[in-house]
Amino acid sequence: MSVIIILLIASISVAALFLVAFIWSVKNGQFRDEVSPAVRILFEDKPAVKKETGVVIGANTK
Amino acid sequence: MEKMTTSSVAVQCYHCGEDCKNDTILAHDKSFCCSGCKMVYEILAQNDMCDYYSISNNPGTSQRIKVREDKFSFLDDEKIGASLIQFRDEGRTHVNFYLPQIHCSSCLWLLENLHRLDEAVISSKVDFERKEADIVFDHRKTSLRKIAELLTAIGYEPYLSFNDMGKQVPGVNSSKIYKLGVAGFCFANIMLMSFPEYLGIDSKEKNLLFLFRYANLFLSLPVFFYSASEFYISAWKSLKHRFLNIDAPIVLAVLVTFGRSVYEVLSGTGGGYFDSMSGIVFFMLAGRVLQDKTYRQLSFERDYTSYFPIAVTRITEHHHQPVTLPEIQLNDTLLIHNEELVPADGILTRGKALIDYSFVTGESVPVEKEMGEIVYAGGKQLGSNIELLVIKEVAQSYLTKLWNKEDEAPEKTWENSFVHLLSRYFTVILFSIAAIAATYWYMHDVTRVWNVITSVLIVACPCALLLSNTFTNGNILRRLGRNHLYLRNAQVIEDIAKADCIVFDKTGTLTTGRYNDIQYEGTPLTLEQKERLVALAAQSTHPLSKAIVQWSGLRNTSKVMAYKEIPGYGIEGIVDSRLVSLGSKAFVTHQKSNLSDGSVVYISYEDEVSGKFSFRNQYREDVPKMLKQLSNKYHIAILSGDNAGEKGFLQDLLGPRAVLLFNQDPLDKLNAIKLLQGNGQKVMMIGDGLNDAGALKQADIGIAVSENNNHFTPASDAILSADRLPALYRLIRLCKANKQVVIAAFIISVLYNILGLFFAVQGVLSPMIAAVLMPSSSISILLITFGLSNYFGSRLALK
Structure with missing residues (x-):
């Protein structure tokens, strides 16, 4: 009988862990934007750009 | 009559994918439609960021309209800047920009790699659905203005409006989702722990039996006190307004089930119906969450502040x-x-x-x-x-x-839904069944009275009706959303189905608002004459002149002497030693004219009138067909702020019954809607700009048509993407199908209820029967609503 009690406690605490994880993920905004994470993971990280070219972004839009 | 179109071999702009027309710019082995697009390409090429073009094809947006150079100079102003910044510490500033141009994965990639373009950017993160970018930058190295200008330079001009000032990022209300999570957790565990009792636990294991029962009681507390609070609040609110809404009988069922279960457990007479109760709450919440799916990227409540700079x-x-x-x-x-x-x-x-x-x-x-x-x-x-x-x-x-x-327009009331009506009958019938059963048992076996009453209330709660309603609504909403009709809430589905009069705005709704349809009447122009005409028209910034230049497909090569522009009348000048005039009838022909014949421009060479151009707003594709279709079933009206130039065409199209009113100011439109409503009609108004805002609000259903879902839609009940306007009739029919699906699902649930009542009135409803009936009825309702609404959707050939 005591085995059942231990099992009960174990199973409920595992389930509770998932509940907490679920609430945390909602709070964390993981369901807020459903599009970009799926796309983001496909981008390859290129090695950093060579610095010597210099960034030529001015205020000009002309 | 002569009609010309500009058709050369279509060259697509490498940056934005637009047709380059006749001024293609060739550079770096690529063609661009304008110098703006080329500019963006060069910036990206210089920084080795041409991946932008390989992730999606032609990912940019057209840069034809140049942004004024010092447009963002106001961001240097301390106070204005501060109102936009979300957070700032010593070396970091957090700012959130709304970038309506975001539309593809290339956009996402480029904006999240901003730090490669400007070292001062620490990080940037895009929220694709909201089309926003959270940018963190080092304000010691750059400024807010420079960031805005950087974004503009790569083709993502931030949209800043008066409304953004001191804007608080609205917290997403996810309390229902938490409640759903808790209810799901408890429901599953209660079910698990109810099995021993259902399967006949050994009577020797008394302690174990009690353990399971108390564990269930304990687990049902969060469901009863937390998850179900949604329904208590809604029922209480409606009771305060002396109205019995659909949540009231559900609250009653939850209370009765919980009360009886607690009594059974404490008195040791049974295991209670905790699993049924938490199941009801769980499924019902799931339906609500689905139905409440909001389109966060859309705003249904815009006011003028979001239009102002x-x-x-x-x-x-x-x-x-x-x-x-x-x-x-x-x-x-x-x-x-x-x-x-x-x-x-x-x-x-x-x-x-x-x-x-x-x-x-x-x-x-x-x-x-x-x-x-x-x-x-x-x-x-x-x-x-x-x-x-x-x-x-x-x-x-x-x-x-x-x-x-x-704001004087009345608030709409939502309490006349047929579901609420149905639920009221349901409640009445339910109570009479409970009463009849109770009197029967009172005469035969008094001990069973309470058992029967509670059983009836437990098994026959109208949750099936509510479930079928919420799940169908949720599914239809999603389906409509896929077809770019976004509704403010589920009630709008029913309102759309009820409408019997459809009012359209013309400019910008039925037509594109651009002058693409130009017809020339008169003596055919020679090439030489045409060149003269273009030379003259190119001098003016008036949209009609611009449209003529575009129509001709020629480039201005000649010089104009003695150019004169008389505002409101026309232009004239000497081209290649001949006098050319272009303008209104009075201006060109020197005849008096008080006809409001729409947008007509006359042309004369050396005071000899050779013809006239008539400009028509081009109707959106398939819109006349859609109007024709609707006019068979609905009373159609068109309210236009424009002149009456189109009256004949529209009257022919819509038949003599259609009401066509022109030169309407916003107040006229509102009053016209009121008049129609006064005749007892349910009016659906479809419009776009602010000039329709009053009418949209006054109408029973206001649908704002928008070219770009994120831009400039007045407050409305629904937002429809302009390119889906031809599908309007089919979308309305899908809304009508909603009611049929709900009723079909309701009939099924009534059958389940009758089965449950069969046991309940005899007083032999065991927790196990309840536990089987409840989820199986819920799941079959789910399947029916999804199946039927998808069937209707595909039958109407909707996405």
């Missing part, structure tokens, strides 16, 4: 200075640039105004204003810079007043 330039004696709108005072002089909105009523003191009021009045031809005339707020200046002397503050100007006027 965040700041304008005030001219003081010494210099130009950006000011926020509330700071504008009487007698200030404002500098309005090309393509800027006039924020306050004022007198024109310098420059020539060409004001596009299409946004306020729906009239598509811009109005010319001379110095000394009053310019009303809400118009957009086209052409050169102008100066205005403010005569009314922003809060009192025409546009703002117009807005406040709309």
Whole structure:
């Protein structure tokens, strides 16, 4: 009988862990934007750009 | 009659994918439609970021309309800047920009790699659905203005409006989702722990039995007190308004089930119905969450502040200075640039105004204003810079007043849904069954009375009806969303189905608002004449002149001498030693004309009239077909702020019953809707700009049509993407199918209820029967609603 009690406690605490994880993920905004994470993971990280070219972004839009 | 189209071999712009027309720019082995697009490409190429073009094809947006160089200078202003910044510490500033151009994965990639373009950017993160970018930058190395300009330079101009000032990022209300999570957790565990009892636990294991029962009781507490609170609140609110809504019987069922279960457990007489109770709450919450799916990227509640710019330039004696709108005072002089909105009523003191009021009045031809005339707020200046002397503050100007006027329109009530009606009958029938059963048992076996009453209430709660309703609504909403009709809430589905009169705005709704359809009548023009015409028309910034230049497909090569422009009448000049005039009938033919014959421009060579151009707003594709279709089933009306040029065509199309009103100002439109409603009609209004805002609000259903879902839609019940307008009739039919699906699912659930009642009235409803009936009825309802609504959707050939 005591085995059942231990099992009960174990199973409920595992389930509770998932509940907490679920609430945390909602709070964390993981369901807020459903599009970009799926796309983001496909981008390859290129090695950093060579610095010597210099960034030529001015205020000009002309 | 002659009609010409500009058709050369279509060359797509490498940056934005638009047709390059006849001014292709070739550079770096690629073709661009304008120098703006080329510019963006060069910036990206220089920084080795051409991946942008390999992730999606032609990912950019057209840069044909150049952004004024110092447009964002107001961001240097300490106060304005601070109102936009979300957070700032020593080395970091967090800012959130709304970038309506975001549309593909390339956009995402580029914007999240901003740090490669500018070292001062620490990080940037895009929220794709909201089209926003959270940018963190080092304000010691750069400034807010520079960030905005960087974004503009790569083709993502931030959209900043008056509304953004001091904006709090609204917290997403996810309390229902938490409640759903808790209910699901408890429901599953209660079910698990109910099995021993259902499967017949050994009577020797008394302790274990009690353990399971108390564990269930304990687990049901969060469901009862937390998850179900949603329903208590809603039921209580409606009771306070002396109205029995559909949640009231559910609350009763939850209370009765919980009360009886607690009693059974504490008295040791049984295991209770905790699993049924938490199941009801769980499924019901799931339905609500589905139905409440909101389109966060859309705003159904816009007011004028989201149309207004965040700041304008005030001219003081010494210099130009950006000011926020509330700071504008009487007698200030404002500098309005090309393509800027006039924020306050004022007198024109310098420059020539060409004001596009299409946004306020729906009239598509811009109005010319001379110095000394009053310019009303809400118009957009086209052409050169102008100066205005403010005569009314922003809060009192025409546009703002117009807005406040709309607030008088009545609030819509949601309480006449057929589901609520059905639920009331349901409740009455339920109570009578319980009463009859109770009297029967009172006469035969008094001990069973309470058992029977509670059983009836447990098994026959109207949750099935509510479930079928919420799940069907949720599914239909999703389906409509996929077809780019976004509804404010589920109630709108039913309202759309009920409408019997459809009112359209013309300009911008049925038509594109651009002059693409030009017809020339008269003696055919020779090439030489055409070249002269183009040379003259190219001098003017008037949209009709521009349209003529585009129509001809020629480039201006000749010079114009003695050019003269008489505002409101026409233009003339000498091209290749011949006099050419272009303009209104009175101007060109010197005949009096008081006909409002729409947009017609006459042309003469050496005072000899050779013909006229008629301009028609081009109807959106398939819109006339859609109108024809609707006119068979609905009473159609068209309210247009434009002139009556199209009346004949539309009357032919829609038949004699259709009401066609032209030259309507916003208030006229509102009154016209009221009049139709006075005849007992349910009016659906479909419009776009602010000129329709009052009518949209007054109508039983207001649908705003938008070219771009994120831009400029007045407050409305629904937003429809303009390219889906031809599908309107099918979308309405899908809304009508909603009711049939709900009723079908309801009938099934009634069958389950009858089965449950069969046990309940005999007083033999065991927890196990309840536990089997409840989820199986819920799941079959789910399947039926999904199946049926998908069937209707595909039968109507909707996505």
